[in-house]
Structure formats: C-alpha cells, structure tokens
Amino acid sequence: MIGDIMTSLWAILPVIVLALWACVLLLVDLWLPKDQQGSQQGESNSPITPLLAALGMLTSAAIVIARIGQPTMGFGGMMMADGFSHFICLLLLASGLVTIGLSHDYMKRLGIARGEYYVLLMFSLSGMMLMSMSADLIMVFLSLELLSIPLYVMAGIATPRPSSEEAALKYFLLGAFASGFLVYGIGLVFGATGSTSLQQIVAVVQSGNYNLALILGGAALIITGLGFKVAIVPFHMWTPDAYQGAPSAVTAFMSVGAKTAGFAALLRVFVLAFPAFSADITPVLWGLAALTMVLGNFAAIAQRNIKRLLAYSSIAHAGYIMMALVPYGQDGLSADSVASALFYLVAYAFTNFAAWAVVIALEQAGEKGLELQDYAGLGRKHPALAAVMAVAMLSFTGVPPTLGFVGKFYLFRTVLEGGHVGLALIGVLTSLVSAFYYLRVIVVMYMQEGEPEARREPWLQAMAYGSAIGVVALSIFSAPLLFLASQAVLKLF
Amino acid sequence: MLPIEYYTGLSVILFTLGALGVLIRRNALIIFMSIELMLNSANLAFVSFARSYEGMSGQIFVFFVIAVAAAEVAVGLALIVAIFHTKRNIDVDQINSMKG
Amino acid sequence: MITVSLIIFLIVAVITLGSALMVVTARNLVHAALWLVVALFGVAILFGLLQAGFLAVVQVVIYIGAIVILIIFAIMLTQRNALEIGSRFNENWGWALGISALVFAALVWAIVSWPGFHVQAQPLDARFDSVAELGKALVASNGYALPFELASVLLLAALIGAIVIAWERKPEER
Numbered sequence: 001m002i003g004d005i006m007t008s009l010w011a012i013l014p015v016i017v018l019a020l021w022a023c024v025l026l027l028v029d030l031w032l033p034k035d036q037q038g039s040q041q042g043e044s045n046s047p048i049t050p051l052l053a054a055l056g057m058l059t060s061a062a063i064v065i066a067r068i069g070q071p072t073m074g075f076g077g078m079m080m081a082d083g084f085s086h087f088i089c090l091l092l093l094a095s096g097l098v099t100i101g102l103s104h105d106y107m108k109r110l111g112i113a114r115g116e117y118y119v120l121l122m123f124s125l126s127g128m129m130l131m132s133m134s135a136d137l138i139m140v141f142l143s144l145e146l147l148s149i150p151l152y153v154m155a156g157i158a159t160p161r162p163s164s165e166e167a168a169l170k171y172f173l174l175g176a177f178a179s180g181f182l183v184y185g186i187g188l189v190f191g192a193t194g195s196t197s198l199q200q201i202v203a204v205v206q207s208g209n210y211n212l213a214l215i216l217g218g219a220a221l222i223i224t225g226l227g228f229k230v231a232i233v234p235f236h237m238w239t240p241d242a243y244q245g246a247p248s249a250v251t252a253f254m255s256v257g258a259k260t261a262g263f264a265a266l267l268r269v270f271v272l273a274f275p276a277f278s279a280d281i282t283p284v285l286w287g288l289a290a291l292t293m294v295l296g297n298f299a300a301i302a303q304r305n306i307k308r309l310l311a312y313s314s315i316a317h318a319g320y321i322m323m324a325l326v327p328y329g330q331d332g333l334s335a336d337s338v339a340s341a342l343f344y345l346v347a348y349a350f351t352n353f354a355a356w357a358v359v360i361a362l363e364q365a366g367e368k369g370l371e372l373q374d375y376a377g378l379g380r381k382h383p384a385l386a387a388v389m390a391v392a393m394l395s396f397t398g399v400p401p402t403l404g405f406v407g408k409f410y411l412f413r414t415v416l417e418g419g420h421v422g423l424a425l426i427g428v429l430t431s432l433v434s435a436f437y438y439l440r441v442i443v444v445m446y447m448q449e450g451e452p453e454a455r456r457e458p459w460l461q462a463m464a465y466g467s468a469i470g471v472v473a474l475s476i477f478s479a480p481l482l483f484l485a486s487q488a489v490l491k492l493f
Numbered sequence: 494m495l496p497i498e499y500y501t502g503l504s505v506i507l508f509t510l511g512a513l514g515v516l517i518r519r520n521a522l523i524i525f526m527s528i529e530l531m532l533n534s535a536n537l538a539f540v541s542f543a544r545s546y547e548g549m550s551g552q553i554f555v556f557f558v559i560a561v562a563a564a565e566v567a568v569g570l571a572l573i574v575a576i577f578h579t580k581r582n583i584d585v586d587q588i589n590s591m592k593g
Numbered sequence: 594m595i596t597v598s599l600i601i602f603l604i605v606a607v608i609t610l611g612s613a614l615m616v617v618t619a620r621n622l623v624h625a626a627l628w629l630v631v632a633l634f635g636v637a638i639l640f641g642l643l644q645a646g647f648l649a650v651v652q653v654v655i656y657i658g659a660i661v662i663l664i665i666f667a668i669m670l671t672q673r674n675a676l677e678i679g680s681r682f683n684e685n686w687g688w689a690l691g692i693s694a695l696v697f698a699a700l701v702w703a704i705v706s707w708p709g710f711h712v713q714a715q716p717l718d719a720r721f722d723s724v725a726e727l728g729k730a731l732v733a734s735n736g737y738a739l740p741f742e743l744a745s746v747l748l749l750a751a752l753i754g755a756i757v758i759a760w761e762r763k764p765e766e767r
Contacts, residue, residue: 004734004735008735008739019746023749074739075734075739078739078740079739116753117757120753120757123750123753127747138550138554138737138740139740139743141557142561142747145561145564146743146747149565149568149754150750150754153754156572157757157758159575159579159758163590163591165572165575165576165579166576166588166589166590166591168572169576172565172568173521173524173528173569176525176528176565176569177512180508180515183532183558184508184531186535186554187535187538187539187542187554188538190539190542190554191501195550196550196554211706212706213703213705214704214706217699217703218703220699240591245590245591495602495642500643501704502704503606503609503610503639505700505701507610507613507636509696510617511613512696513617513690514617516685516688517617517686517689518681518682519680519682520681522664523619523625525664526629527616529629533632533633536648537640540639544644549730552727553727553730553731553737555648556731559652560744560748562655562660563660563748564748564751566659566660566663567663567752567755568754568755570664570666570667571754571758572758573667573671574671574759583671585683586683
C-alpha cells in the first residue's frame with residue numbers, strides 16, 4: 001500500500017516539485033525587498049523572484065531527465081510518466097524558462113512586474129505537464145483548467161490597459177465555453193463506456209460492449225473543446241485578439257505552452273483510447289487540418305500588425321500539427337504520427353520564441369512598434385536581431401537549413417505514408433502561400449529604409465539568439481531529437 | 494423510477510440552450526451564465542449515466558466540475574469587473590478595439 | 594402510465610428548461626440571474642430524483658449559494674441600470690441558431706442510439722451509501738486523491754489570479 005503510494009507520487013514528482021515551489025515562491029516574494037522608487041502597488045523589480053522560479057523549473061527538469069527511460073504509472077492508472085510525457089514535459093519546462101527570460105525586463109518596462117506573474121506561470125506549467133501525463137479524462141479536464149485559469153489572468157496582467165483586459169476576457173469566455181464542450185464530450189464517452197479512465201475505455205472497446213454513436217459524439221465534442229485551446233479553425237476566433245492584446249511575453253508562452261499541452265492531450269486520448277474508431281474520426285481530423293492550414297495562412301496575408309500576423313501564423317501551424325494526427329489510427333503509423341507531431345512541436349516552439357523575442361525587443365511603450373512598417377531598416381540598424389527574425393521566418397516557411405524544414409519534412413512523410421496525398425498537397429501549397437507573408441517581413445527588414453528602435457536587454461537577447469541558434473543547429477543535428485521523439489511511443493502499460 | 498432517457502434528453506436540451514445563449518447574447522455576464530447552464534447540463538448527463546452504471550465515478554466527476562466552475566467564476570468575474578472599470582461597458586460587441 | 598415520479602419529473606423539467614430559456618433571453622440582468630437560480634435549483638431536484646442526494650446539496654450550496662451570489666455581485670458592480678441598452682442579441686444570431694440546431698441534432702442522434710436509453714433504472718440498494726462511497730473514493734490513492742488535490746491547487750491558483758486582476762490598479766485613483 002505504502003509502496004503503491006510512493007510509486008504514484010514518484011510518477012508525478014516533477015509536477016509536485018513545481019506546484020509546491022510555486023506556493024513557496026508566493027510567500028517568499030512577499031518578503032523580498034521592493035523597489036522604493038515609483039513604487040507601484042505590488043510592483044517588484046527584484047530579479048530574485050524570476051531567478052527562483054527558473055530554479056524551480058530547472059529542478060523539475062532535472063527530475064524529469066533523471067527518470068528518462070523509466071516509465072511509471074501512478075494513481076491506479078490515472079497518470080502515466082512515460083517517454084511521451086517526459087518529452088513533452090521537457091519541452092514545456094524549456095518554454096517556461098525561455099518565457100522567464102523574455103518576461104523579466106519586458107514586465108519591468110511595462111510597469112507590470114509582479115511576483116505573482118511567475119507564480120501563475122508555474123501553476124500553468126504544472127497544469128500543462130499534468131495534461132501530458134493524464135490517462136484519465138477527469139485529469140485531462142482538471143489539468144486543462146489548471147493550465148487555462150492562470151493563463152487568463154496572465155493575459156490580463158497588464159490591466160488597466162484596455163487591450164490586455166479585452167484579450168483576457170475574450171480568452172476567458174471562449175475558454176470557458178470550450179470547457180463546456182469538453183465536459184459534455186467526456187460525459188458522452190463516460191455514457192458510452194461507463195468509465196473515464198483510458199485504460200478501462202480501451203478494455204470496454206475491446207470487449208465490444210460500448211455504444212458507437214455516443215463515443216463518436218463524445219470524441220467530436222472533445223476535439224471541439226481541445227480545438228479551442230490549440231486554436232484550430234473553426235474554433236480560432238479568440239486567437240487573434242487574445243494574442244494581440246495580451247502582453248507579448250505572455251502571448252509567446254500561451255502560443256507554445258497551451259498548444260503543446262493541448263496536442264499532448266489530443267494525441268494521448270486519441271491514439272490510446274480511440275484507435276478503433278479511426279475510420280470515422282480521420283475524415284474529421286483531415287477536414288479540420290486542411291481548413292486550419294488554408295484559413296490561417298490566407299488570413300495572415302492581410303495582417304499588418306506583427307502580433308496579429310504571428311497569431312494567424314500560429315493558427316496555421318496548429319493545422320500542420322493537426323496533420324500529424326490524421327493517420328493516428330493506421331497500423332504501424334501511430335508511432336510515426338506521434339513522433340512527427342512531437343518533432344514539429346519542438347520546431348514550432350523554438351521558431352516561435354525566436355520571433356517573439358524580436359517582437360518584444362522592438363515593442364515600445366503604449367503598444368507602439370508593432371506594425372510591420374516599424375521593422376523597416378532593422379537589417380541595417382540591428383543586424384543581429386534582424387538575422388534572428390529572418391531565421392524564424394524562414395523556419396516558419398519551412399526553408400532549409402532550419403528546424404521548420406525538418407519538422408515539415410517528417411510531417412509530410414507521415415501523412416504520405418498514411419496515404420493522404422491530398423492533405424499533403426494542401427500542406428505544401430499553403431506553405432507556399434505562407435512564404436508570401438513570412439518573406440515580406442524579411443523584405444521589409446532588409447530592403448526598406450527606417451529607423452527602428454530596439455531594446456538591448458541581456459536576457460531577452462540571450463533568448464533571441466539562443467532560440468535562433470537552436471533552430472539552425474538542431475536542424476543540422478536533428479537525429480538525436482528525432483530519436484527522442486520516436487522513443488515517445490504511446491502505449492498502455 | 495423513470496427511464497434514464499428522460500434525464501439525458503433534458504440535459505441535451507439544456508446544453509443546447511446554454512450554447513445558444515453563449516453564441517447569441519452580447520452581455521458578458523449573460524454569456525457567463527449560459528456557460529454555467531452548459532456545465533450544469535453536462536453534470537446532469539453525468540449523474541444520469543452514472544445512475545445507469547450504478548458506479549461512483551460519474552458523481553465524482555460532477556463534484557470536480559462544480560469545483561472548477563467555482564474557480565472559473567472567481568477569475569471570470571474579476572475580469573469582467575476590471576474591464577467594466579476601464580470601459581464602463583461589458584458588451585462583447587463593443588469590446589473590440591483590435592481589428593484585422 | 595402516469596406515476597407520481599413522472600409528474601414530478603415533468604414539472605421540474607418544464608420549470609428548469611423554462612427558466613433556462615429565460616436566462617438566455619431576459620433583458621434584465623438581475624432577472625436573468627434569478628432565473629438562473631431557478632434553473633440550478635431544478636437541476637438539484639433532478640439530482641435528488643436520480644438518488645444523488647449529496648450532489649443535490651452541493652449544487653444548492655456551491656452553485657446557488659456561492660456562484661450565483663457572486664454573479665449578482667458582479668451585476669451590481671457593473672450595471673448602473675440592470676437593463677441592457679439596445680439589442681440583446683448580436684448580429685450573428687442566425688448563425689448562432691444554426692450552430693445550436695446542429696449541435697442539438699448531433700447530440701440527439703448520439704443519445705438516441707444509447708442502449709441504456711430505454712432502460713428503466715432500478716432503485717439503488719438501500720445499503721448503498723453513496724456519500725460514504727464518495728468520501729472514500731475521494732481520498733483513496735488509487736481512486737481520486739490526485740484530482741482532489743489538483744482541484745485544490747486549481748482553486749488556489751484561481752484565488753491568486755482573481756486577486757492579481759482585482760488589485761488596486763489605478764494609481765491616480767488612490
């Protein structure tokens with residue numbers, strides 16, 4: 001009995017550490033000296049809180065790394081710490097660390113530096129990590145809420161700035177709406193099988209003692225609920241406003257973290273529990289992926305605001321990742337499907353952080369410096385930042401030698417192996433369309449004249465260069481990363 | 494005792510009403526109330542399914558949904574009140590400073 | 594065959610759906626909140642009819658006692674007059690109706706094919722103590738101890754978040 005509990009706790013130790021660390025940090029932050037000058041209410045300029053938060057994430061990451069190769073199951077099969085969750089957790093923790101680097105000076109600059117920001121970041125991160133381990137729909141739902149609720153607040157942390165509040169309200173209302181769908185979907189799956197545990201759902205499905213229509217209805221509602229979180233069309237309407245209005249560092253975290261966690265849950269639930277229904281579900285996923293890629297890319301063309309452009313680009317990339325899910329139920333392809341989705345998530349994360357780091361560097365007070373035209377002349381004035389942005393744009397487009405290219409390569413290969421030539425074709429064509437607006441950013445930076453102003457903040461620059469170097473270096477030495485991703489097979493114990 | 498179908502049928506109608514309210518109304522508070530209706534309909538579906546399986550797990554899920562609803566209401570209403578302080582308005586059709 | 598429980602069910606169902614409809618259509622926000630109370634109370638009675646007494650109590654205490662009260666607070670803090678000015682509905686109401694009808698049709702299709710649909714529920718064994726079972730399940734490590742703890746972390750995060758948002762915000766107003 002005791003041994004049982006210890007194994008269970010051991011399985012989720014990285015998350016326990018992170019959540020407890022967040023609670024302690026909340027208290028520690030109260031005793032840290034506050035900056036006296038211009039002391040806004042509750043504003044903290046001390047670098048100790050972000051450093052401590054980063055330390056907590058590093059500790060958690062160290063535990064995850066120490067456990068690679070030892071899959072454990074806990075809480076009666078409710079949680080699975082396996083290769084898949086380790087991979088996702090490390091990606092999420094890395095995103096958290098980069099977000100701290102992006103936020104520290106940015107929050108100070110905006111006058112909204114608060115210790116609670118980092119606490120909320122850690123809570124959201126623990127929700128995301130739990131989501132990647134959940135093997136029970138109850139846990140999927142609860143961890144989705146734990147990741148979303150702090151994100152709603154973080155999007156609105158620049159209150160009373162109207163755009164930030166507006167972003168938070170829209171994100172909140174649509175997010176709560178999506179949870180309604182998710183809960184009802186879980187209810188239908190429960191009605192069809194009599195259980196919310198993925199293991200038992202699989203057992204019931206194998207015994208044939210279930211109801212097809214209810215399970216399909218449930219799966220559709222679960223796709224809807226999680227589709228809102230990962231921003232696939234037609235559940236994307238909140239994305240442009242929320243991404244534009246939220247503070248840029250929060251948007252960077254939101255676009256990577258929430259998407260990674262949402263796709264982790266989609267992959268685990270569908271690959272584990274619903275492979276038997278792929279004949280019915282695959283066409284739906286096919287349609288959603290195609291719709292998302294087409295709409296996301298075409299809508300991005302018209303954008304002049306860089307944050308909005310990146311928002312539509314993130315919708316489009318949700319479509320590409322969705323593509324990996326399409327052949328999830330085919331024999332022998334589910335492992336490839338998971339591996340290429342994970343690889344693309346890493347590529348997306350690195351590229352996205354590189355792009356957002358440049359956006360943050362160029363953002364001026366009062367939401368200035370966010371138009372495409374403000375990037376004119378960046379190539380001459382700040383060649384390093386322009387190079388980072390150029391690398392990010394090339395990687396988004398999928399041009400070698402960048403991670404985006406390698407990611408798309410594996411993605412298209414998986415889709416073609418699954419026999420979905422049409423979908424792969426749509427993917428390639430929309431990538432060509434996307435080249436138009438991504439390359440326009442590069443053209444503006446290098447070919448037009450202007451006097452852009454950029455911040456020189458050491459952490460921000462480190463994150464920008466680090467991500468850009470990662471995008472290029474990991475594409476050349478992609479074998480280890482792909483090996484790790486291919487180890488992350490989803491299976492029941 | 495009544496057939497379970499009565500309860501599940503009722504929950505479907507309630508869910509649709511809630512979804513309709515979210516899609517159709519302009520006031521953020523009414524939208525929020527409609528979301529509560531949706532969560533309640535899901536709870537009703539859970540309890541009725543749980544009743545037919547005579548197990549505990551359906552009821553436990555409802556317990557957690559109620560806890561989550563309480564958490565959402567705290568954050569959501571704080572946001573709605575905050576946006577009212579800035580804009581003097583909680584009409585989602587008029588809260589659209591960003592365009593594109 | 595018309596039984597007492599059927600009559601009770603029909604009355605509660607009509608009241609619940611009617612008040613839910615009023616929530617969705619009411620012009621006056623306070624009225625909407627009060628109709629919400631009625632709808633939630635109806636759901637609580639349905640929980641009782643389904644022999645989930647504990648959940649019926651939780652529904653009344655948390656939903657009506659806490660959540661709706663908070664909503665009414667928010668209404669009083671945000672509305673100078675509780676009436677909505679202008680149209681209650683947005684311009685896309687046609688779409689909204691269409692999507693809702695679609696969702697409704699899909700759900701009905703899913704529910705109707707359920708085998709348990711026509712099954713008459715048997716009364717639970719008198720020895721089946723659902724509150725004790727619920728309590729045990731919530732703390733058992735191979736039961737629902739982890740979601741229970743997670744819910745508490747979630748509530749903590751929500752509390753911190755609400756305070757961060759509602760923090761004294763405008764220096765010039767101090």
